[in-house]
Amino acid sequence: MALYLFIYYCVFLFAVFVIPTYLTYKKTGIKPFRFDKEETAINYVGKAYKMISAMAFITIIVNAFFPAIIKYFVSIDYLQSNVLAWIGMILLHLAFIIIVIAQRNMASEWRIGIDNENEVKLVTRGLFSVSRNPIFLAVILLFIGLFLVIPNMVTAIILVAGILVIQIQVRLEEEFLLNTLGDEYKSYMGKVKRWLL
Secondary structure (H helix, E strand, C coil), rough: CCHHHHHHHHHHHHHHHHHHHHHHHHHHHCEEEECCCCCHHHHHHHHHHHHHHHHHHHHHHHHHHHHCCCHHHHHHHHHHHHHHHHHHHHHHHHHHHHHHHHHHHHHCCEEEEECCCCCCCCHHHHHHHHCHHHHHHHHHHHHHHHHHHCEEEEHHHHHHHHHHHHHHHHHHHHHHHHHHCCHHHHHHHHHHCCCCC
């Protein structure tokens, strides 16, 4: 399972970051990664998210190729279970499917971060008709899945920090969309929940 998880994560990164970034840039000329070096809240969140993602990838690499070292990540033994590991794998694959579908729903509007330079169009179709943040919801599922597959203190920190950073980013993006789209976004907020409930 450890090697499969590494392969899964490599495919995941390629499928949900590299390919959509290339396709969006090719179609629109817009770089979807909207974080820069300016000292703003959203850029700080972007840096934090990069660190969390790097921690996750390092953990997966260590788990797959250096299993003797993973014990130093302080295993949570009572969560070591084949059933929980399989639930985790299901969540990881569900997250992948949700992100791919949501990115297709967004098409050329897909961005990571806040785009202050280009026109913003509200996407309300597909998964965005049942959740305002299906991609972030899927990333939370991804962090939960990783924790269940490799239950240790590092993946626990990744899970908690990831959820906190996502909660902050969602609120920053909502504030931006309210300021940019006004009543259109306010109406959307009244119809569709931030997550699901």
